[in-house]
Amino acid sequence: MVVVITGASAGIGKALAEALHACGAKLALAARRLDRIEALNQQLGGGHLAVAADVSDRAQCESLVQQTIDRFGRIDTLVCNAGYGILRPVAKSSRDEILKMFATNVLGTTDCIHAAVPVMKRQDPRGGWRGQVMIVSSVVARRGIPFYGVYSATKAAQLSLAEALRVELRADRIAVTSVHPIGTDTEFGDAARKAAGHDLAIKAIPGEHRQSAATVAQKMIHAIEKPRPEVWPFAPSKLAVSVGTLIPGIVDRVMGKRVMPEQVQRGEAPGRV
Ligand SMILES: NC(=O)c1ccc[n+]([C@@H]2O[C@H](COP(=O)([O-])OP(=O)(O)OC[C@H]3O[C@@H](n4cnc5c(N)ncnc54)[C@H](OP(=O)(O)O)[C@@H]3O)[C@@H](O)[C@H]2O)c1
Numbered sequence: 479m480v481v482v483i484t485g486a487s488a489g490i491g492k493a494l495a496e497a498l499h500a501c502g503a504k505l506a507l508a509a510r511r512l513d514r515i516e517a518l519n520q521q522l523g524g525g526h527l528a529v530a531a532d533v534s535d536r537a538q539c540e541s542l543v544q545q546t547i548d549r550f551g552r553i554d555t556l557v558c559n560a561g562y563g564i565l566r567p568v569a570k571s572s573r574d575e576i577l578k579m580f581a582t583n584v585l586g587t588t589d590c591i592h593a594a595v596p597v598m599k600r601q602d603p604r605g606g607w608r609g610q611v612m613i614v615s616s617v618v619a620r621r622g623i624p625f626y627g628v629y630s631a632t633k634a635a636q637l638s639l640a641e642a643l644r645v646e647l648r649a650d651r652i653a654v655t656s657v658h659p660i661g662t663d664t665e666f667g668d669a670a671r672k673a674a675g676h677d678l679a680i681k682a683i684p685g686e687h688r689q690s691a692a693t694v695a696q697k698m699i700h701a702i703e704k705p706r707p708e709v710w711p712f713a714p715s716k717l718a719v720s721v722g723t724l725i726p727g728i729v730d731r732v733m734g735k736r737v738m739p740e741q742v743q744r745g746e747a748p749g750r751v
Contacts, residue, residue: 479604480550481702482506482542484533484590485560487514489664490614490698493691494557495522497699506546506553508533509560533560533586534578543593552601552609555702556594558587558636559614563629563670565678570750571628583632587613587639598652610653610705612698613640617660617710620719621729624738625680629670644707653705657698660712661688676751678739687712 481498485491487509495505495518505526507515512530519528527549531538546553561583564575591611598609619637622630637656644654661683671677689712697711710716722729741747 479554479702480504480506480546480552481555481557482508482546482553482590482594483557483559484508484531484542484586485614486518487511489666490659490662490691490694491557491559492518493695494559494698495526497692497695498702499523499526501699504550506542506550508542533558533590534581536585536589536592539586539589540593543590543597547597553594553597554604555610555612556590556598557612557614557698558590560586561614561632562673563626563666564673565625565667565670565676565680566628566674566750567625568627576628579628579632580635583629584635584639587636591639591643595647595652599650603651606651607653607705608651610655610702611640611643611647612655612657612702613637614657614659614698615640617658617712617715617719619656619658621722623680623683624733625678626670640708655701655705655707655709657694657701657709657711658715659689659694660715661686662691662694662711663688664691674751676747678741678747678751680737680739683733683737 481503483491483495486495486507495507498505499522507518507526508529508531509515510532515528519526529542529545531542533539601608613636615636616633618630619633640654640656647654694711697709701709
């Protein structure tokens with residue numbers, strides 16, 4: 479099978495590429511850091527396609543899909559994984575920061591979908607499906623968290639898109655799967671602090687359990703082999719956020735006390751933090 483992975487240069491996307499390679503898939507590996515995805519391709523034997531693509535640019539999303547078709551002739555699964563956050567309160571996030579994050583996390587998803595879905599519609603079905611769109615959202619899609627409010631909004635947008643698209647594309651036999659990881663050990667947190675220009679960290683969410691990117695990738699592979707609506711790599715998180723929607727005030731208080739960075743609670747955080 480042929481799988482396109484955006485954001486394959488690090489973290490979950492890279493772990494997914496390694497695991498899919500081991501299953502025998504042909505991969506189109508995309509990210510802005512071409513050196514990293516070329517090195518990954520070499521590590522995996524060199525038989526995959528490495529494409530430099532910034533998903534916030536629609537033309538680069540279209541080119542990624544076209545290069546994949548030129549090389550492999552079809553796309554079985556499109557994994558919209560590229561994304562980032564900035565660790566900053568909503569009221570202190572600039573309009574430009576918000577626009578850029580939506581351009582990558584949300585429009586980067588829809589632009590890849592716009593390019594890939596017409597291709598999938600023309601393909602012969604395999605295992606009952608002509609293709610699959612897999613969108614890497616987050617557990618925060620169902621509950622925004624402090625300092626990641628704008629990021630949470632992009633993840634909620636991805637979830638809404640997946641929910642609607644799944645029904646819209648069902649008659650075309652194109653599966654749609656959203657993925658909702660909890661805190662995963664990748665470069666994400668460092669990138670979020672670097673983008674914000676400070677080194678504050680939110681505290682661990684009460685009862686928080688972290689996962690490895692390899693664990694998340696394995697759960698995603700199950701849903702590529704047998705498409706399902708949603709993947710919650712840490713199953714109890716789905717129940718936790720579902721219950722949380724019934725008691726938002728209590729969750730607010732817990733988040734305020736137990737998640738906000740200590741420096742912010744003590745009033746010591748600098749300007750744009
Ligand atoms: N880590 C977590 O705790 C966690 C939890 C829930 C959901 N997620 C989601 O999982 C996905 C992957 O994140 P990760 O944790 O693996 O983080 P990561 O290690 O920082 O990897 C992010 C990937 O996205 C790529 N990327 C970022 N902006 C891009 C752009 N404009 N165009 C193309 N590629 C871009 C990066 O590649 P380049 O910089 O080379 O372009 C990199 O390959 C994200 O959508 C994130 O929201 C992460």
